[in-house]
Amino acid sequence: MNWLLVVEQCLNGLQFGVMLFLMAAGLTLVFGIMNLVNLAHGSLYMVGAYLATAAFNRTGSFLAAVAFALAATLAIGMLVEVIALRTLYERDHLDQVLATFGLILFFNEAVAIVWGRAALFTAVPRALSGHLQVLPGIPYPAYRAVIILVGLAVALLLYVVVSRTRLGMLIRAGASNRTMVGALGVNIRLLYTVVFGFGAALAALGGAMAGPIYSVLPGMGEEILIQVFVVIVIGGIGSIRGALVGAVVVGMVDTLGRAFLKPMLSTVIGPSAADNAGPALASMLIYILMAAVLFFRPQGLFPAVRS
């Protein structure tokens, strides 16, 4: 057993999990606090990726591009919330599903109209295109290490904001009892708009960081959206801690499954059968995991407390 390989795969799993966390954090905030099923979260991720890529290709500065994408998507998110989503908070979840599904269609086409259907050119910024010798014999791409760091920094930032600042207090209070907070004189509508924008910015950060390593084309958010929903369901809706734990668990399980399931199976059922069964099983793994978690703990691993 090549232990170095196992370590490397664990690192890959961690990085994939952190990537998922960036998306999951925004989604779980919006879902948990505002009780809004937002299918268009993947579209905001896509918009963030497009804006960051366009800005990077134009200016050559990755930091400026990411900052621009965050700010612009924040604005777009707040605009969408005000125009389309504001009246949906009291409505049934299914109405929210339909409306945000309509938004997905709209954003996919809008992006294709503006930038065309061809995938955009993206590349890792020169400064980050090297490798780090994490362990002897494992050259780990520097950019992916940066993603891990950014993700952990965001987790820390969210923790600080939600539990140590006034805004965070308002958010938690609003999640607990919206009417009461409104009655106490806080502008709940503005709060919700800001939270939604914040969630959009997080999604955009995920998209901006994903751009250089994934492909930027219309509809890029849908594949990852399903995985993000799995993450927040496993982690517990409304809980940032749950999102982080869920994301890392899902990232690890998926990565390690893809890497080691086939070799493990082939020792049991033979290589040619494992050639078929391995990939099929690996793609189902996170769903099986989710089903198992939900069976034993339907509210997820770290459910947020609601009154």
Added chain:
Amino acid sequence: MRSARALTLVAGFLVLGLVPVVAALANQPFYLDLFRRIMIFAIAAVSLDLILGFGGMVSFGHAAYLGIGAYAVAIPAFYGIHSGLVQWPLALALSGLAALAIGAVSLRTSGVSFIMITLAFAQMLYYLGISINAWGADDGMRLARRSQFGGVVDLANAYVFYYVVFGVLVALLWLGHRLIHARFGVVIRAAKSNEPRMRAIGFATFRYKLAAFVIAGAGGGLAGALLTNQTEYLTPSYMHWTRSGDIMVMVILGGMGTLYGPVLGAVAFLLLEDILSAWTVHWQVVLGPLLVLVVLYARRGLYGLLPGAGARDG
């Protein structure tokens, strides 16, 4: 009020029933195929509405049953068994069984967990379908011949097939109507409204919900069997989660918790798709905001826009 609604419904059925006649007169047989496909999805949507609209069980994996029904027709055909009397009951039975299995596990959860678990099962079936090479994997298989009914009913005849689908749709709506107004349906709807109360009164709500889930699954399976006959083709992409999403959109768009709403939703969604995509490549940029507008301004879906629909359904 009720008579206005009844009148609208009768008018709707008349229109659907007369499509073949109009199409024949105008020498446009394509509309027969178009409306037949729409009705098949309407059947799927109505079966989903039974649990989603009336029961409050948001199943995001309904397309899985369509897929199972489709396989139940195509696999026997692959081995030379073309009799519809074998294939269609098999479709009903297999999809009902699958719904029993999936429901038994999923109904222990609720809310978002329920949505995700049903989605998970559907995804697993989809990935399973793609990997089975013997039955075409994701390339799928061609249906050599439509389901045979021993010369009595010839599905190869476009008109006969149309009326068979029409008949199935009407039968399903009738069955749904009877179920909703029977004790069974009242229990389901009451459980959606307040399940602890129902259990306190003494109803074993889990069994009722599971039964409804199985009926809906069987309905989906029948729709799948019809779909394979319609396309004369089987593909596991019938089970993809985006298909489940499409059916859910039809239900919500048409009006969930109303029996006839999903039919309207299927008609509107698929017709719009056909018309818009012929006009412009960017048809989704029009359809998207349209859906948003419907949600914002038509609270009970398209069904709520019909005259006489002000009164509650039942």
Added chain:
Amino acid sequence: MAHLHPPTRAHSDLGQRQLRRLDGVLESRRLPAASIRTTQWPGMRRTKEVTVRQLRIVLVLLLIVGLFAGQAVLAAEPVKIGFITSLSGPAGIIGKHMKDSVELALEHLGRKVGGLDVEVIYGDDQRKPDVGKQLADEMLKKHKVNFVSGIIWSNVMLAVAPTVTGAGTIMVGTNAGPHELAGKMCSELYFTTSWQNDQTPEAMGKYMQDQGLTDVYAMAPNYAAGKDMVSGFKRYFKGRVVDEVYTKLGQQDYQAEISQLRGKNPKAVFVFYPGDMGIQFLKQYAQAGLREQIPLYSVYTVDEISLPAVGEAALGNYETRYWSPDLKNEANAKYVGDFKKKFGYTPSFYGAQSYDGILLIDSAVRAVRGDLGNKKGMVAAMRKADFRSTRGKFSFNVNHTPIQNFYLLRAVKGAGGDMEMQIQKTVFENHKDAYYQECPMKW
């Protein structure tokens, strides 16, 4: 919409201005007809709103009927070609390549096919077989097309082709090459201007076998086409395959697989990753530092669609294909040159095939002198393939699949600094597909 009634005697005491203001107030109080309030007042107002709403619905229905009726008016004379491809969604870029090439072909033909006016009806199959079939039905029964063409995906093709040929209409496929249609399900009325799916990886297998390479690591997505590509590759490559790895369809992150790959230490890597999967894999392979260490050979991965998105990450990678923009013949020079001038980007093989498809149809119609009912004549003419193809010499095998050369291509930096594909050598000459013997047709 609703008008105030003429003033009753009660209002006659009010002045004109007050009347108008009253009018406005009553107007604004009127419930918008689209909203449904369950507490509507019974009686007069309700029935009036119901009437207005009913009127609106009838108007909309009339409009829809009118639209259909309008589209039903047949234009009698021209050649009608139905072209089905994916125009929306992530794969829409391929559809765009194909559509643009069809338009260029029509332009080169002077907007006439075989001397007759031509009308092309495009359909968007959304990558779904049942939508593709519905489109085919629409084109056959509503538009009454003389030819159906296009189709990117094998599963859509398998649903559409039998429908078209079953209706007695000629089908000219311009991309998908499922082996069923090249073998057992071949049909007199079905032609393809592209290839049979396996031919391309067979060429790569042959090249790598001839080079004496061994210890190859193969990767593809876990679906029918992926498995076909690897089996086609192994039909000609007899060296040692270190491992065959199938990944999830649509997967975005390949870091785990790349780590495994590095651990196995192969001498070469063979992959099949179409579309966005390819863009992701190529970038990540380069970012892992493997591009310089382990040469990458692929099929349908590095092409004119993915190159602009990956740039130098694909530098030095090999592909095999039957065509390249730099293939030297007169027809191709004209096609590529005019295409770049008109659309501003380099065409891909998807486009070249579609261009050839239109030219093939043109040659058939010309051969029967516009007698579109003479299907046998057109089939015979198509078999001759008497047109100037972008790939140079063009001939059909018995199963109506081309017999053609395959070349080794390499991704290099072109004269202008952009990445492009360049032909390095010929791998196969007049290569036939592996399934033609299963086809019962003889001619």
